[in-house]
Amino acid sequence: MTSLSDLPLRANLVGKQPYGAPQDAVPVSLNVNENTHPLPDEVVADIAASLAAAVRGVNRYPDREFGELRAALAGYLGHGLQPEQLWAANGSNEVLQQILQAFGGPGRSLLSFTPSYSMYPLLASGTDTAWIDVPRPADYALTPELVTAALAEHRPDVVILCGPNNPTGTPLDREVILAAYDAFDGILIVDEAYQEFDAERESAVTLLPGRHRLLVSRTMSKAFAFAGVRLGYLAADPAIVDALRLVRLPYHLSALTQAAATAALRHSGAMLRAVADIRDQRDRLAAVLTGLGYTVHESGANFILVGGFSDPGATFEALRARGILIRNLSIPGHLRITAGTAAETDAVIAAITELGPGGATA
Numbered sequence: 001m002t003s004l005s006d007l008p009l010r011a012n013l014v015g016k017q018p019y020g021a022p023q024d025a026v027p028v029s030l031n032v033n034e035n036t037h038p039l040p041d042e043v044v045a046d047i048a049a050s051l052a053a054a055v056r057g058v059n060r061y062p063d064r065e066f067g068e069l070r071a072a073l074a075g076y077l078g079h080g081l082q083p084e085q086l087w088a089a090n091g092s093n094e095v096l097q098q099i100l101q102a103f104g105g106p107g108r109s110l111l112s113f114t115p116s117y118s119m120y121p122l123l124a125s126g127t128d129t130a131w132i133d134v135p136r137p138a139d140y141a142l143t144p145e146l147v148t149a150a151l152a153e154h155r156p157d158v159v160i161l162c163g164p165n166n167p168t169g170t171p172l173d174r175e176v177i178l179a180a181y182d183a184f185d186g187i188l189i190v191d192e193a194y195q196e197f198d199a200e201r202e203s204a205v206t207l208l209p210g211r212h213r214l215l216v217s218r219t220m221s222k223a224f225a226f227a228g229v230r231l232g233y234l235a236a237d238p239a240i241v242d243a244l245r246l247v248r249l250p251y252h253l254s255a256l257t258q259a260a261a262t263a264a265l266r267h268s269g270a271m272l273r274a275v276a277d278i279r280d281q282r283d284r285l286a287a288v289l290t291g292l293g294y295t296v297h298e299s300g301a302n303f304i305l306v307g308g309f310s311d312p313g314a315t316f317e318a319l320r321a322r323g324i325l326i327r328n329l330s331i332p333g334h335l336r337i338t339a340g341t342a343a344e345t346d347a348v349i350a351a352i353t354e355l356g357p358g359g360a361t362a
């Protein structure tokens with residue numbers, strides 16, 4: 001037996017912690033922004049039939065270019081997107097990693113506005129890309145002025161704008177995206193992991209024509225209720241897709257993944273049926289917590305960031321002891337709660353109400 005500190009690890013990984021949201025088997029899991037509504041039965045049956053057919057062919061490698069799935073993803077996004085503009089991998093985390101392998105790396109930098117998705121700095125260190133972290137203002141909202149000034153100051157190679165932003169929920173306006181694109185000459189990624197939950201704003205895929213450095217990253221893990229399958233995707237100029245082909249592992253998307261995702265996309269209406277209810281639960285949770293004296297930040301996603309906890313760590317543990325898992329992201333006074341089913345929302349409301357003002361546990 002040896003330990004990590006005895007190994008000749010790459011310098012930029014020394015002292016790093018792996019991604020590690022708890023995976024407890026509790027009745028109410030509202031900590032990683034999954035869609036907690038069950039899949040419709042008719043979709044389960046069609047996916048199972050598609051998988052059974054695909055299993056017969058697994059003696060062969062899968063379609064390396066996953067043409068059928070790319071056509072299905074292009075059809076799902078609409079706006080005239082063509083299959084050659086689509087790319088996919090095992091979760092949008094893998095898509096983001098491939099982008100950094102192609103456009104980041106030693107001597108290059110990735111910039112984002114924090115607090116944001118905790119994987120960005122980990123993906124940077126994994127690809128030996130320098131990480132530049134620009135703090136958001138108190139309301140977490142980005143403006144064209146703020147973004148333009150940050151890009152002029154730091155001149156990054158790659159920028160990620162997350163909209164709606166995880167973990168704050170903050171929506172992302174298109175004038176911010178346009179200002180960022182014009183403020184530097186590198187790769188601009190808009191991470192739209194939660195886009196389907198934002199009823200107010202159009203996807204940034206509508207901005208793609210004429211902007212070959214704009215990449216829109218999406219996932220089937222959240223609104224699409226498909227986190228366990230691992231399917232993230234990207235819409236961009238076909239030349240960007242050619243660049244990602246240089247770094248992807250051959251046959252990175254298994255035949256089973258391709259079959260399951262293609263089948264699910266045939267039922268996108270049914271797969272997204274819970275989205276409106278999740279939004280309603282989010283708004284109900286926000287209204288109740290506001291009434292209890294907490295500060296709830298504006299959210300365009302399926303979760304809310306809530307401030308006003310006197311000891312977030314203690315509240316997190318008190319809820320965990322009641323079988324409810326939420327997320328403590330070490331933002332002072334704050335916890336993040338995913339919107340679930342009506343019953344899950346009732347449970348988290350009852351538990352926080354019971355804890356008393358400020359989530360006091362004493």
Ligand SMILES: *Cc1c(COP(=O)(O)O)cnc(C)c1O
Pocket residue numbers: 033090091092093094117162166191193218219220221222227230231232
């Ligand atoms: C959940 C999430 C992702 C990615 O998830 P995958 O399951 O890897 O597709 C990407 N970005 C943000 C901001 C997320 O919250």
